[in-house]
Amino acid sequence: MRSSLASGVRRREIWAWAMFDFANSGYTTVIITAVFNAYFVAVVAEGKPWGTLAWTSTLAVSYALVILTAPLIGAYADATARKKRLLLFSTLGCVACTAALALAGPGALALTVLFLVLSNFCFGTGENLIAAFLPELARDDALGRVSGWGWGLGYIGGLVSLGACLAYVSWAQAQGQTAAQFVPVCVLITALLFAIASTPTFLLLKERSQPQPASEQGAWARFSRTLRDAGRYRDLMRFLACTVCYQAGIAAVISLAAIYADQVMGFSTQDTLMLIFIVNITASLGAVAFGWLQDRIGHRPTLALTLLGWLAMVGMIWLASGPALFWAAANIAGLCMGASQSAGRAIVGLLAPPTRLGEFFGLWGQAVKLSAILGPMTYGLANWLSGGDHRLAMLITGSYFVLGLLLLASVRLERGRRAALAS
Template identity: 65%
Template sequence: MRLDEESPYLATGVSRREAWSWAMFDFANSGYTTVVITAIFNAYFVAVIANNEDWGTLAWTISLAVSYGLIILTAPVVGAYADAYGAKKRLLLLTTIGCVLFTAMLYFAGPGDLWLAAALVILSNFFFGTGENLIAAFLPELARSDTLGKVSGWGWSFGYIGGLVSLGLSLAYVTWAQGQGLPADQFVPVTMLITAGLFAVSSIPTFLYLKERALPQPHRAGISVMHEAFARLKETLDRVRDYRDLTRFLACLVFYQAGIQTVITLAAIYAQQVMGFNTADTMFLVLVVNVTASVGAFVFGNMQDRMGHIRTMALTLLGWMVMVLLAWMAETRGMFWLAANVAGLCLGASQSAARALVGYFSPAPRRAEFFGLWGLAVKLSSILGPLTYGLVSWISRGDHRLAMLISGGYFIIGLAILMSVNIRRGREAALHAEAI
């Protein structure tokens, strides 16, 4: 099978090589979320930088909340600009450079460097999240409308393999460093350099082979680029009633993603503070979970186009509820391992399914803008969920079990809203917009 050949699952004119190069960005950037946000730096931030103070978890969640707040303010405008000027790929390059640079600079954050660490997390995560929105906007250009779930699943499953590689390299170094008797403040910073370097190298195929198919659109005379971007965004918001099913799904997304983002950003902290895991234990757990997440993204991505978007999403949300109960009740490492792997299966499936559904509801001329709204919803949830957990753990003086249980309520709300989304009506609204 040649990479320059087309596939029945891809849009006309899209080769397997180009689809692979798009998926390679998921491979490249997954190391950041896996190592910095999920497995290593978050626990290091609480235990070493914040010296295990009661406010450490809250400080971590506030830092992430600030970065997501910045993305919320800028994502729709960045998307509108990318659509208007056909600039998704150029902007993607800028965000990649920014994330790689500030991730590498986390190397310099050590014990007591709270403000430096917080600032670098805010900046690196801002560039990561903005790039995540931009790469997602390429999906409807690469896949056929009836195979969005399958192609999105390819990307997510490949992405988790990238997280595995980054975490595996970091684990190998950490295991060696601990064998040499080095403390965490000497070996954790090196994992930031490993993560940044892998991100930079692995993203090269994306910028070599992924094509910018969107053409610059007619511009309004006499106004600045920024004003034009805001004007386009205002038009979308003014017509949001025409996309009521997209709006409902975005509301659903805010709530259930609040639960998911809580698990992603606080899993290592929960493992170490509640279950007594050390750094190597946590890294190995997350490494295995990345395998199950990859499997979940691939399997459910293939099922989604046959089973239906809503049924697939509902099934994964039920799985998330089971996971929260297992983690809350876990007294042994075995039960916590089971909860973590249930989370892995649901994580890959729900992330892939959501991206495909947004693409299904998006009219072609406004894809980047609509994925900007998707990013806005995800980032709002990334503030809501982790901050809820952080506040509960702070108020309860470190009761992480209670914080996890309360955060699980967001999955129930998300499922209730999901039941009101009409797939056919949402797709018809997108097709109608393209015909105008």
């Protein structure tokens, strides 16, 4: 492990950095993927035909806020050397607003939408900031491995939160409780675990960046310069376009998985929780294994392999009429999910100038959040316009992986790394 670390970085610091992935994965697993999304459609939206579109639209608003602010927040963090402080603020905001989602229920649509938007905005901001630490912690030839360790530990964190919720739901259902009673408790469990598990990050992770001269501390001026110089970073820009496409497909799968399982496959809440629990195990294994593979065969071939896996998964879900094929497809998605997200973060770390990590990971965050609008909205609109055909909506969403593969073929990582180091 030590041979993978940058000079002066200690093992406990890598663990503390990866623990943030562990901590925040409970939010995406429980709130976005496994529990709260289906609860939003069935209980908060009271099963109305527009429920799925309301869910995807709410997420779209939160992602739009991240798109508008991410590069500016990143540029400010670089200029003032305050990545860690801003990470703390975003974490506190996400924990508080997640806990407030316990108030969600029938007749509380506006309140639920408000706290969902705020919690997801804070989550997305923190996700960008923690990623900006990666190039400071790992050597260039180990970015894939170290990124994979973080994603792998992150999925274990998702398992912990999901496992705690699954245990509570099993007990609550045995007591005759309804979703309106046990889902708010699951939300509080998720917020508490996020707060506890992220504590090592703020105790042990160091802020290594140095404040820039006062004349260069204007966040808007720094971001404007990046836009003017975009042509110098054409491989990064091409990769960000690629990211928008393939992450759109991933975002649709993540945010609609529980809804698809409920509406198409007839899964109960407990069945869905168990499915996501198992998928998180395969995702953790995929992140670690493919992270190692990235540093052996290269980032681009590894990412291409995972995108082919995503296409296979979409085809299997479209064909699935029973639980066996659906379970197989879900586990392929798990393997590809950890791998593709880990690979994307490592590639941006390779292509970003060393003195502007927060800003460029903010651009990456913009791309990811734009995809998180496009993918679920495409699914939601396709589902609505087709009269509730979830299978067709999933098939249409799969086209994003094809576009991602085509754009990835135009990216040259060696050229992009030279451009980053020359900045």
